[in-house]
Amino acid sequence: MVVEIKNLVKRYGDFLAVDNIDLSIDDGEIFGLLGPNGAGKTTAINCIIGMQKQDKGKILLFGKEFDGNDSSIKRDIGIVPQDLALYLDLTCYENVTFFAKLYGLKGELLKSRVQEALEFTGLWDRRKDLARKLSGGMKRRLNIACAIVHQPKLIIMDEPTVGIDPQSRNHILQAVKELNKKGSSIIYTSHYMEEAEELCSRIAIMDNGKVIAQGTKEELKAFVTVEVKTEFELSAINYTLISCIKQVYGVRECAYQDNLLVVVSEKDSKNLSKIIDCIVATDVDIVSMNIEKPTLETVFLTLTGRTLRD
């Protein structure tokens, strides 16, 4: 296990930022930490990297208890902070070199690692440019290059795609997958559910300082799904068809408007073929069909009563 957090509590005065959370992240996985702004994700991460001292609880990194000082543990962590952490008056090459040296890299190894990090993030051609001259997306990529130059076993990415263009976002998401393929475990925080859906094998959802659910995407979706909504566009709709569908096992609701039919069934009722049989029996053609699947957004909405970006 790469990270194990037990009963973590962090307060700021009377405000309870992290409320007794338990998390575990396996070696080689991309773990998503989701939640709206102010949910406690960044505070939890600051505690994990030792930037802030927790009030209660235990943090184990690579099997060892971590209090923020152990250099051998720090050497294996790379952090991509939510806000850019760069020296704007240094070039891309100098920024990455500076942070690489803090991890003890020197000589030829230093040069090759810096080149590797810049090439990986697509910034090698811009290595001589001052960081201040880069676009927002490039700065985000440089932010990543500084965090991965020492090839850490655990990379913590705190909302790395906030406020950037779609092209840079795709670049970063691809980079996360690549890093994971190379063997790094990743903690990825975001309030973009679609990013987590695409990247993460397991997810924890935080709200008001608490972990309100965690598991694989499928587990989370299954946990909240109570009904399945299916939409049909038909050549025609008639009373016989509606009455047939309403008699199918598990159907809770059947509504229509013009040629659009919406059927809501209970979870796991497995009645789709029966519904199609009704349509075929009434001699109506199916123009299109769509089964609405639950998303992580639905999961969050179900758990908290609001959307993630509210």
Next chain:
Amino acid sequence: MKVLNIAYYTILRNFRDYKTLTMMLLLPIMLILILGSALGGIFTPNSVSATTVCYLNQDKKFMSQDFEEFLGTDEIKELIEIKRVDSKEEAIQLIMNKEAASLIVLPSSFSEEIQNGRKASIEVYNSKYSSFRTSIVQSIINGFVKGTNAQLVVRQMGSSSPEYLRFDNLQEISVTAEGNTPRAIDYYAVTMLIMTIMYGTAYGNFALKEEKQLNTSIRLASAPIRYTEVILGKLLGSIVTVLLQAILIIIFTKIFFNVNWGGNIPFVIFVCFSLTLLSVGLGMMVSNLGKNPQATGALLNFGVNIMTFIAGGYFPASQMGPLMEKIGFISPNYLAQQAIFNTIYEGSSVQTMNFMLGIWIILIISFIIAGFTERRSAN
């Protein structure tokens, strides 16, 4: 190595900060040139005219004749012009009207007291407006008193009346603007250099706060490096930056303004180094005591200007009255300026050491408070 890495990149970034660099290099050079040219007159030595002194002789016996003889010598006449008065009131009126600087009174019992071997005194009343001229009068009277005392001692030892021979055994060295006296530009080169070094408080102020503003403190905190190494690296970078700037000013003013930096440049640089430590430490201390680096920066900026002013950085303190001369001592600028002037113009080495001691005491106190407060803020 990690400390040197942080120091190196701190220096690199400081020298790429062209706005601050302009203020640290161009501004003092411009001020040296402007003040050195505009206020040159203050530094041109003038000849001193004879000081008018009122004289009231209430004794009129043999000792008063000796005294008047003494006052009548050519050397004394060059320095003071005697105006005989009949009463103290008349003299005081002249002094109040600034027509005379002092009043010398020989009391009626003066000769008698000396004859009987008792203590006698010459009364001197000085104007409070002309300290320089009254000090001349005071010195002349002291000279007479010492001579008279010596004569009496010799007599009491049984010798006959001693005779005086005049020896011209002092070699007179002319002090001219071309010689060992600072020109305005020499003076302002030193004071503006000191001001520039004191502006180094800005580097101390921002050294660590800047990391928080740039968010790089997260990376530094998560890297395998101790917090003390980060502080040392930032301090070292700031100190080298300010010292390099000081050396650049010295070289530039030497080459282009022919400023006299004396024969002991290493010691001048040591003074700069000591003051650099002080300014960076002071900046860090103030930064830790406040929360907002912009506010503490403005405060330090204001403080440096005040310190420069009271140390006579913009206008010599000696020209601003005795009060300014006295309060100048509380400014670190004053200590450093005096240490450098003493070195350049070969003044008292004991005084120089005292000034250096003052600087080091302040810098040690600054660092102790900075260290204590930094630890508190880090926690």
